Amino acid sequence: MIEAPKILEIRNLSKKFGGLQALSDVSIRVRQGEIASFIGPNGAGKTTLFNMICRLYQPSSGEIRFEDKNLLDFRPHHLARLGIGRTFQNLALFRHGTVIENLLVGMHAHLQAGVLAGVFRFGRAAAEERRAREEVERIVEFLEIEEIRNSPVSVLPYGLQKRVEMGRALATRPRLLLLDEMVSGMNQEETEDIARFVLDLRDELGLTVIMIEHDMNVVMDISDMVHVLNFGVPIASGPPAAVAADPAVIDAYLGRGGS
Template identity: 60%
Template structure:
C-alpha cells in the first residue's frame, strides 16, 4: 500500500517557542498509526497542523500527494479527512441523528433553488445522507439513543456520536485526538473494537493521538513518539516498547497510561 499522509521536515514556532521541530513521518493506507509522547510534547500541535488549524513555519504536509499547508480547514472534509477532538464538539441540544447529518454537509452539492423546493438532486442527496446515517448508527450500535438529545447522554456515548459524525463524510483518513480520554474501561474497549473494525472492514486509515498505552500497543500498526516537539522514535508497538529512549522519555518502567 502507498503512503496516504506524509510530513516532511515539519516545524512550528510560536514566537521563541518551537512546538514541533523538524518532524517527518509517513502514514500508509489502511494503517492504524499512533502518535504518543508526554504532555506538552507537541502532539496536539502536530494534529492541528495536519488539520490546517495552524500553518507550519517550515516543511510540507502531503495528503495523497497534495500539499495541505495552504489549504483552509473547511476544505479538508471534501478531500476525505475527518477529525474528532479531545474536548467534545457536539451539538448537545440536537438529537444523535441530527448530529450525524451535520457530518454529511460536505457531500451536499445542491443549489439553493433545488434546496428550497426539496426536489431533484436535493431530495436524492437527503435520502443518501439518511441512508449513510443509518449505516453509522448500526456500525456504532447506537440505535437505542438515536432520537435522544446528545446532551442527555453519557460522556462515552457523546464521544461515540462525535466519532459517528466524523465517519459521516466517509473519510479516507480519520484523525482521532484522545478518543478514549475520560471513558471507563468498557467504553474504551468498545472504541478500540470500532477502530479495528474501521480498518479491517472498511479499509479506513486511522491516525490517532492517544495516552492509553494499552490501546496503543494493542491495535496500532505503527507508533511515532515525540518529546519536546521532536520525533525520537518510530516503529511497531513491540519495537517502541523496547526502545530505551522511549522508556526514558515516556513509558517509564511500566507500560501504563500516562
C-alpha cells in the first residue's frame, strides 16, 4: 500500500520559556488525509506545539514544514491563505454576531476586492460576497446548523457554539485543520456529533485533522495516528491500539489497569 504524502513535518522541535523546557526534540510526521491526535497529561506541551505550528510562539530550535514550506518563514496571519485553520480550547467567537456572520469572518483572508469596492458592493466585491455566502451555506448544511443560522451566537448552547467555531475554521478553506479540545465540556450526544463531523471532515471533505483531545474514547475511536507527549518529550507514536498498549503511555497517562 502506497503511503499518502506528508502534509506536516515537525523536525527536532524544542521550546524553552526561561528555565522551563516546554518541548524537547519533538519530531512528528502527519500524512494527508489523516486524523492525528496529540495526547498527554496537562502541561505535556500539546498546546505549546499547536501555538508553534500556528506561529504564535517562536521555537527555540527545530523546523516545521507544511507542504514543504517552512512555516517559520510566515507570520500568524498568513496561515489561513497557506491552508491551515484552527479552533481554540476557549471559544473565540463574536458572541453578538449571528452564526452566518461568524462564519463569514472566516472567509476574510480569501477576499481580494479593495476597500472602496467592498463599501459600495460593486464589481468584484459583489461577486466575492456572493461566492462567500454560498460557501458559508454549504458549511451550515454540512454541520447541520440550518435552524440556527440567523441566531446570535450568545444564545446558543455550548455544544452548538463549538460547532459554529468549527464552521468558522472551515470557512478559511483549510487543507490542515487543528482542533483544540473540541469536545471538552460536552455531553455524550454533543461529543458523538463532533466525532462524526471530524470523520466527515476526512472522509467527505478530504481534510487532514490534528486534534488535541483528553477524551480517550474519541481519540481511540476516530484517530488514524496518536502521538503522546509527556513533560514536553515524545514517548509514543502509532495507531491507537498500539499506543494504548504501550507501557510508557500507560505509566504516564492512561493509568495501569484502566485506573
